[in-house]
Amino acid sequence: MLRWLTSPATETQVTHGQRAWLYVFAVIVMVLLVVPTLIVVPMSFSDSQYLEFPPEVWSTRWYQHYFGSAEWMLATRTSFKVAFLTMIVATPVGVLAAYGLHASKIRFVRAAFVLMITPMMVPLVLVAIGAFYAYVQLKILYTITGLVLAHTVLALPLVVIVTGAALKSYDMAQEEAARSLGAPRWKAFLTVTLPQIRFAVITGALLAFLTSFDEVVVAMFISGGDNPTLTRNMFNALRDQIDPTIASISTIMVLVTTVMMLLAQLFGQKK
Numbered sequence: 001m002l003r004w005l006t007s008p009a010t011e012t013q014v015t016h017g018q019r020a021w022l023y024v025f026a027v028i029v030m031v032l033l034v035v036p037t038l039i040v041v042p043m044s045f046s047d048s049q050y051l052e053f054p055p056e057v058w059s060t061r062w063y064q065h066y067f068g069s070a071e072w073m074l075a076t077r078t079s080f081k082v083a084f085l086t087m088i089v090a091t092p093v094g095v096l097a098a099y100g101l102h103a104s105k106i107r108f109v110r111a112a113f114v115l116m117i118t119p120m121m122v123p124l125v126l127v128a129i130g131a132f133y134a135y136v137q138l139k140i141l142y143t144i145t146g147l148v149l150a151h152t153v154l155a156l157p158l159v160v161i162v163t164g165a166a167l168k169s170y171d172m173a174q175e176e177a178a179r180s181l182g183a184p185r186w187k188a189f190l191t192v193t194l195p196q197i198r199f200a201v202i203t204g205a206l207l208a209f210l211t212s213f214d215e216v217v218v219a220m221f222i223s224g225g226d227n228p229t230l231t232r233n234m235f236n237a238l239r240d241q242i243d244p245t246i247a248s249i250s251t252i253m254v255l256v257t258t259v260m261m262l263l264a265q266l267f268g269q270k271k
Helices: 002-006 020-043 061-067 070-103 109-116 124-138 144-168 173-180 185-196 198-214 217-222 230-240 245-268
Strands: none
Touching: 020 245, 061 070, 061 245, 070 109, 070 144, 070 185, 070 198, 070 230, 109 144, 124 144, 124 217, 144 198, 144 217, 173 185, 185 198, 198 230, 198 245, 217 230, 230 245
């Protein structure tokens, strides 16, 4: 243990012992983030009519209620459908935008990048209000199309940032070599550049999916009717009545998120 504490942690010869405060701080932050989730999971298996921790009687009652509810199943299908379509739209658009910004030599590239990530800097409630009034005029309020467009706007900056970071460490000379041998630019990108930044692309796609799947503020304004999202219904349920169904759905959402992250790691790093 003493040997590990005195060994260098970085190339600057900073030892693990000198970084001990940082490790302790990181553990505290992780505990504060993870413990609430660990509490929700057992609460979802309670047989009580109300949220209870620890459960006195263990049961899958609220999971059965969730899967047996037409209202919850409609919201779940809507959320998965919108999240998948958002991923399909935001990923190629974000990758191409990041590639264009990276390869461009124009003077206003930085300004264009800032414009692309503006949705991250604007309060979500303003985006929601703007989308609501625009969608009323366009007659796409409470539609899948409207939800996908709004969530794509929110997810696009993440895809651009992640892909752009990968492109900064990529040697464009490799693509230029392929183009010098006669390959069209699109083919050189698909066969040379894209395979080498695939992990960033998969990560961006995952973030786009999760951004849409977990989003609630914008969904409160523009989803509803025949197309309510899962998070919107959860928020309404918390406001009107609190039962362990919410804990069951939260547990399932955590499971979905964890599985997608593991899949991204698996397929993103596969040679």
